Amino acid sequence: MAAYDSIPFDRAVDYYDQTRGFPPGVERDVALLLARLGALDGSSRVLEVGVGTGRIALPLAAHAGAIYGLDLSRPMMERLRSKQQDERVFLVQGDACRLPYPAATFHATIAVHVFHLIRDWRTVVNEIARVLRPDGRLISAWGGARYGDLWREVRERVGVEHRVGIRDREELEAHLLATGWRKLGQDEYTYPQQFIPRRLITYITGRTHSWTWHATDEQIAEAAELLTGLLRERYGDLDQPVTVQSTYGAAAFAPPR
Numbered sequence: 001m002a003a004y005d006s007i008p009f010d011r012a013v014d015y016y017d018q019t020r021g022f023p024p025g026v027e028r029d030v031a032l033l034l035a036r037l038g039a040l041d042g043s044s045r046v047l048e049v050g051v052g053t054g055r056i057a058l059p060l061a062a063h064a065g066a067i068y069g070l071d072l073s074r075p076m077m078e079r080l081r082s083k084q085q086d087e088r089v090f091l092v093q094g095d096a097c098r099l100p101y102p103a104a105t106f107h108a109t110i111a112v113h114v115f116h117l118i119r120d121w122r123t124v125v126n127e128i129a130r131v132l133r134p135d136g137r138l139i140s141a142w143g144g145a146r147y148g149d150l151w152r153e154v155r156e157r158v159g160v161e162h163r164v165g166i167r168d169r170e171e172l173e174a175h176l177l178a179t180g181w182r183k184l185g186q187d188e189y190t191y192p193q194q195f196i197p198r199r200l201i202t203y204i205t206g207r208t209h210s211w212t213w214h215a216t217d218e219q220i221a222e223a224a225e226l227l228t229g230l231l232r233e234r235y236g237d238l239d240q241p242v243t244v245q246s247t248y249g250a251a252a253f254a255p256p257r
Contacts, residue, residue, distance in 0.1 A: 008072040035063035038108035050114035054080035061087035116163035143248035180256030188249035198238040
């Protein structure tokens with residue numbers, strides 16, 4: 001574990017966009033969804049915790065005055081810089097448990113697939129509340145293909161944990177509501193996504209996803225064998241492209257008063 005007690009993504013920089021990116025055009029619809037939930041306009045200052053390679057921040061910049069991105073991984077942010085054109089996105093390498101911004105700075109904070117990677121995620125929530133304006137919003141977002149249940153089954157059967165922080169978004173929401181946050185709304189966007197089943201097996205054997213990084217070689221072999229069987233049951237030919245429905249969702253919360 002890194003000094004920050006979180007999982008940095010330096011090692012994923014060369015393949016992150018290929019394995020986590022959206023099909024062409026979907027990023028614009030996702031940005032619209034987030035902009036609506038965040039009540040963003042051309043004057044909004046938005047913080048994205050875990051900005052990564054900018055798959056959210058760059059398209060979202062069209063709907064805000066400025067995006068401020070924070071991440072542990074400098075290589076991930078350097079990849080964002082290589083894609084950046086005239087988007088107003090400003091980056092800082094830092095720890096989400098100690099956000100380097102003054103209180104009441106942001107109109108919205110975006111967090112996508114982040115809280116499960118940070119052991120002290122409750123401190124991050126408190127820091128987000130500190131830097132949000134009183135009328136600001138936390139946008140917690142998630143997404144994944146309909147084969148995500150196969151990943152969960154494989155991890156559970158092999159006994160590999162994929163998080164150091166929250167178990168799921170339900171735990172995050174329960175914590176927010178119990179500590180005075182108010183839920184303002186939720187929305188989802190569904191889109192078709194094509195993939196080749198065998199490629200998912202290579203994501204395990206190639207240790208592509210973060211949950212594979214700390215698995216033993218024996219666990220990797222067992223996971224690949226299990227996933228191969230599950231994919232054959234569901235899709236048959238592992239080398240034929242399959243189209244599934246993927247969902248990107250987000251919920252908006254107002255900070256405690």
